[in-house]
Amino acid sequence: MAFKTRTLLLAAALMTALAGPAAAQKVLKVGIGLSDDHPQGLAVKKFGELLAQKSGGKLNAKLYASGSLGNDVTMTSALRGGTLEMTVPDSSTLVSLAKDFGVINLPLTINTEQEADALLDGPFGQKLLDKLPEKGLVGLAFWENGFRHLTNSRRPITKADDIAGLKVRVIQNPLFIESFAALGANATPMPFTELYSAMEQKAVDGQENPGATILASKFFEVQKHMVTSRHIYSAWVLLLSKKTWDGFSADEKKAVQDAAREATLFERKTIRDFSDKALAELKKEGLQITELPAAEQARMRTKLAPVVAKFSKEFGEATSKEMFAELERIRARK
Structure with a gap:
């Protein structure tokens, strides 16, 4: 009997060992609008590797790229509903949930990547993130x-006035719409997932995005001209569903936070x-690139000043003042 009992116990232990990790493993679906070989996609994969390491294999992340699970707005909504675990939307798309996020995109406000890091990794950035849990x-x-x-398919942009008359796709956000309207463009909001075909079919003349996105999305195939205007700094937010977060243990939460921190540096x-x-690759692909002279960027700043003033109030005067004051402190520390 003792031998049979030991055999049964060993068999039970073996079954538990085999079934345990699979049963305990949680796979977080991460949806993005960009391609899997874009730096954003590569960073999500890195996050997944780090998460698996730090959780001892209990947590894993699986990337769903190229808008296969929807656009930024629909995926963020899915997180709030608990039907998707993670996404990485542009911060501007969160304005409808927490208007303060809009200040990041105020035109010609953040000057360098280093300023952006100091601002968003500091107390100001954390204050914005703290507004999200109540939104799920x-x-x-x-x-x-x-x-x-x-970028556009019609003409080179060598001065601020050259933007007038172009039909430009923008993010579905009033600040972006009014900014390009102030520059004289016909601002056309649409989801990113529809943009390539819209340019291919000449439904819009052009679009505005960072160089990495322009290259990774192969916009050079349907665009002729690009100007390095640096008109708005754009950030993404690594988001997790609160319903998913609330289901984690303290150790799992720490693993997620630690993986996110390291993945941010990698990204x-x-x-x-x-x-x-x-830029070099885009030139090689045939995109004609011009640099906006400092005097013309100053003219652009003048044209956009009423927009900055209006949206500083709309997004929250206190938040805007706090951001501008923090940027001044950051610049003073240089």
């Missing part, structure tokens, strides 16, 4: 999208390296 979201970190540039380095090479 947990913000883990800010990732870099980069400074946005304008920023990756996208900056990629962006440095992007």
Whole structure:
């Protein structure tokens, strides 16, 4: 009997050992609008590797790229509903949930990547992320999208006035719409997932995005001209569903946070390296690139001043003042 009992116990232990890890493993679906070889996609994969390491294999992340699970708005909504675990939307798409996020995109406000890091990794950035849990979201970190540039299929942009009359696709966000309207463009909001075909079919003349996105999305195939306008700094937010977060143990939460922190450093380095090479690659692919002279960027700033003033109030005067004051402190420390 003792032998049979030991055999049964060993068999039970073996079955538990085999079934345990599979049963305990949680796979987080991460949806993004960009391709899997874009720096954002590479960073999500890195996050998944780090998460598996730090959780002892209990947590894993699986990437769903190229808008296969929807666009930024629909995926964020899925997180709030608990039907998707993670996504990495542009911060501008969160304005409808927490208007303060809009201040990040105020035109010609953030000057360098280093300023952006100091601002978003500090108390100001954390204050923004703290507004998300009540909306059913947990913000883990800010990732870099980069400074946005304008492309089009009609003409080179050598001065601010050249933007007038172009039909430009913009993010579905009033600040972006009014910014390009102030520059004289016909601003046309649409989801990113529809953009390539819209340019291919000449439904829009152009678009505005960072160089890494322009290259990775192969917009050079349907665009002729690009100007390095750096008109808006753009950030992504690494988001997790609060319903998913609330189901984690304390150890799992720590693993997620630690993986997010390391993946953020990886993402920023990756996208900056990629962006440095992007301009040369885009030129090689035939895109004609012009640089907006400082005097013309100053003219652009003047045209956009009423928009900055209006949206500083709309997004929250206190938040806007806090951001501008923090940027001044960051610049003073240089």
